[in-house]
Amino acid sequence: MVVPPTPANLERAAQIICSGGLVAFPTETVYGLGANALDATAVAKIFEAKQRPSFDPLIVHISDREMLQQVVREVPAVAEKLMARFWPGPLTLVLPKLEAVPGIVTAGLPTVAVRMPAHPVAQALIRKAGVPIAAPSANPFGYLSPTRAEHVERMLGHRVDLILDGGSTLFGVESTIVLLAEKPVLLRHGAVPLEELERVLGTVALQVEASEKPLVPGQLPQHYAPRTPIRIAAPEEVPSALRKRVGYLAFREVPKGFKVVKVLSPTGNLLEAAAHLFEALHQLDRLGLEAIYAEPIPEVGLGRAIMDRLRRASA
Ligand code: TXA
Ligand code: MG
Numbered sequence: 055m056v057v058p059p060t061p062a063n064l065e066r067a068a069q070i071i072c073s074g075g076l077v078a079f080p081t082e083t084v085y086g087l088g089a090n091a092l093d094a095t096a097v098a099k100i101f102e103a104k105q106r107p108s109f110d111p112l113i114v115h116i117s118d119r120e121m122l123q124q125v126v127r128e129v130p131a132v133a134e135k136l137m138a139r140f141w142p143g144p145l146t147l148v149l150p151k152l153e154a155v156p157g158i159v160t161a162g163l164p165t166v167a168v169r170m171p172a173h174p175v176a177q178a179l180i181r182k183a184g185v186p187i188a189a190p191s192a193n194p195f196g197y198l199s200p201t202r203a204e205h206v207e208r209m210l211g212h213r214v215d216l217i218l219d220g221g222s223t224l225f226g227v228e229s230t231i232v233l234l235a236e237k238p239v240l241l242r243h244g245a246v247p248l249e250e251l252e253r254v255l256g257t258v259a260l261q262v263e264a265s266e267k268p269l270v271p272g273q274l275p276q277h278y279a280p281r282t283p284i285r286i287a288a289p290e291e292v293p294s295a296l297r298k299r300v301g302y303l304a305f306r307e308v309p310k311g312f313k314v315v316k317v318l319s320p321t322g323n324l325l326e327a328a329a330h331l332f333e334a335l336h337q338l339d340r341l342g343l344e345a346i347y348a349e350p351i352p353e354v355g356l357g358r359a360i361m362d363r364l365r366r367a368s369a
Contacts, residue, residue, distance in 0.1 A: 055216060055217065056203050056204070056206075056207050056211075056217045056219050057216060057217070057218060057219065058218075058219055059080075059175045059178070059218045059219065059220055063216075063218065064175070064178050064179060064182055064218070065182060066216065067079070067179055067182075067183075067216050067218055068179060068182035068183040068184075070215045070216055071088060071089065071090050071096075071179070071183040071185065071187060072090065072183055072184070072185065074089070074090065074093055074095060074096040074099075075089070075096070075099075075215040075216075076088065076089055076096075076099050076100065076103060076213070076214045076215050076216075077089075077179065077214070077215060077216045077217075077218065078192040078200075078203070078206045078210070078214050078216070078217040078218065079175055079176055079179050079189070079217075079218045079220070080173055080175050080176065080203070080218065080219070080220030080221070080223055081115075081144075081171040081172075081173045081176045081189075081223065082143070082144055082171060082172045082173045082176075082223060082224045082225055082245070083144045083171075083223060083224075083225045083226070083227060083228050083229050083244070083245050084191045084192075084199040084200055084201055084223055084225075084226070084227070084228055084332070085191065085192040085199075085200040085201070085202075085203065085205070085206050085217075085223065086113075086115065086176070086187075086189030086190065086191060086192055087100055087103060087104065087189055087190060087191070087192035087206075087210065087214065088100075088115070088179070088187040088188065088189035089187065089188055089189070090183070090185045090186075090187065090188075091112075091114045091115075091125065091155065091156075091159055091185065091186040091187055091188035092124070092154055092155070092156065092185055092186065093156075093185075094156035094157075094158050094159075097112065097156060097158045097159055097188050098158060100112065100188065100189075100190060101158070102213075103210055103213040103214065104190060104193070104194055104195050104210070105194055105195050106190065106195040107195065110161060110190075110195075111159065111160045111161040111163055111166075111167060112159050112160075112167070112188040112189065112190050113146050113167045113168070113169055113188070113189060113190065113229070113231075114155070114159060114166055114167065114168050114169075114186045114187070114188050115168075115169055115170070115171055115176060115180055115186065115187045115188070115189055116168060116169075116170050116180060116186050117170065117177050117180035117181045118170070118181075119137075121180070121186055122168060122170075124152070124154060124185075124186060125151060125152055125154065125155050125166055125168060125186055126149045126150065126151065126152060126166065126168060127149070127150040127151060127152050128149070128150055129149065130149075130234050132234060132238055132255070132258055133147055133149060133234045135254060135255070136232065136238075136251070136254060136255075137170075139254045140246055140250075140254075141169075141170040142170040142171060142172035142177065143170070143171075143172045143245075143246065144169070144171075144172070144225055144228075144229040144230065144244060144245035144246055145169065145229055145230050145232065145244075145245075145246045145251075146167050146168065146169040146229040146230065146231045146232070146242075146244075147167070147168055147169070147231075147232055147234060148165045148166070148167045148168075148231065148232065148233040148234060148241065149165060149166060149168060149234055150164060150165055150166075151163075151164060151165055151166035152166075159188050165233070167231060168186075169229055173220060173223075173224075175218055175220040179218065191228060192205075192206045192209070192210055192214070193205070193206075193209050193210070194209055194210065196278075196279055197209065197278075197279065197280075197281075198278060198279070198280055198332050198335050198336055198339065198367075199227075199228060199278060199332050200332070201222055201223045201226045201329070201332045201333050201336075202221070202222050202223075202333065203217050203218070203219035203220070203221075205332075205333075205336055222329070222333070223329070224329060225245035225325070225328055225329060225356075226328045226329035226330060226331050226332055226333070227244055227245050227328045227331065227332075227356070227359040227360065227363060228242065228244045228245065228359075229242075229244045229245055229246070230242060230243060230244035230245060230246040230247075230248075230251065230359075231244065232251065232260075233263075237258070237259060237260075237261050238251075238255065238258065238260050238261070239260070239261045239262075239263050240260055240261065240262045240263060241263050242362075243358045243359040243362045244359050245328070245356070245359065247354075247355040247356055247358065247359075248260075248262070248358060249354075249355060278332075278363045278366050278367050279366070279367045279368075279369075280335050280336075280338070280339035280346065280367060281339055282301075282338065282339050282341075282342075282343050282344075282345060282346050283344075283345045283346070283368075284335075284345070284346045284347075284348060284364070284367050284368045285345060285346070285347050285348070285368055286347075286348050286349075286350055286364055286365065286368055287347050287348075287349075287350075288349060288350065289302065289304070289309030289310075289312075289347075289349065292312075292347050294311050297310075297311035297312045297313070298311065298312075298313055299313060299343075299344045299345075300312060300313060300343055300344055300345045300346065300347055301313060301314045301315070301316070301338045301341060301343045301345070301346045301347070302314070302315045302316075302346070302347050302348075302349070303315075303316050303318065303334055303335065303338065303346060303347070303348040303349060304316065304317045304318065304349050305317075305318055305319065305322065305327060305349045305350075305351050306318075306319060306320055306321070306322045307320075309349075312347075313343065314338065314341060314343070316330075316334035316337060316338060318330045318331060318334060318351075318360075324351070324352075324354075324355050324356040324357050324360070325356060327351060327356070327357075327360060328356045328359060328360055331360055331363065332363075335367070348364050348367075348368070350364075351364070
């Protein structure tokens with residue numbers, strides 16, 4: 055059931071979390087499918103609902119620094135620096151975990167991915183529940199991420215106890231993931247652009263992990279995929295006879311001759327484009343088109359995360 059995030063509904067949602075149920079909630083990136091991170095049985099329901107392979111570890115969401123101490127063993131100086139700048143916000147840090155975090159959350163890894171979301175509904179839910187909340191994106195495994203409550207309802211409505219509706223999400227792409235090993239390693243491009251991370255890290259070199267190594271499923275070559283085949287191509291690369299039969303996901307301008315066109319940002323704003331990406335793909339995917347063609351986006355700032363998602367969707 056989809057409900058607005060009134061104080062009474064947040065209370066109800068927190069109770070569901072505390073009694074081992076599943077709540078879908080908005081974050082500033084995409085909607086998450088949440089369960090009590092310290093309750094292995096509750097977390098197992100996430101895997102069941104998403105039909106997610108159990109080798110795929112989850113992100114643990116916290117409301118404040120005190121909660122971090124319930125899940126993480128130590129915080130290296132570099133992590134402190136990143137938290138100071140980006141938390142609350144769309145940066146996930148992979149850190150050494152405490153015993154209390156069940157193996158199902160981390161797929162048996164000695165580390166745990168943690169993030170402190172900035173969205174007021176996510177914040178309120180975690181605070182009221184009083185426990186860290188494990189939450190992957192609220193979509194069936196491998197499918198498009200949800201940026202609106204109705205996406206969650208359509209895809210997983212029957213498998214979730216409650217869906218909190220916080221409207222459209224701000225960023226529309228998932229958090230950036232950084233592993234803090236000896237050197238920081240960028241595991242997934244996301245809502246915090248690489249350039250911003252590098253600015254904060256200064257002389258500390260950030261290793262950008264080759265995407266062929268599937269350390270995280272967001273790094274699997276095929277992921278975030280619609281049901282309709284998707285290809286990346288400039289409009290002029292699509293033969294005009296074919297245009298009549300396919301959809302086009304354009305960056306700024308409407309190209310001629312396509313059956314349907316969705317434009318990500320008429321002004322060429324990458325933040326706006328990211329925010330509209332999954333919604334536009336959801337819409338195109340529902341039209342039963344022969345194929346979707348997507349325009350290449352400039353690979354700077356958030357453009358990197360957008361192109362990363364498009365490449366995986368098209369793999
Ligand atoms: O923006 C987001 O991050 C959203 C919202 C809901 O917070 N969540 C999200 O979760 O995108 P999910 O499960 O779709 O992606 C989490 C990624 C996975 O690819 C997972 O493998 C990786 O984080 N991950 C989790 N724990 C890890 C660990 N210990 N080491 C390396 N990667 C990890
Ligand atoms: Mg996901």
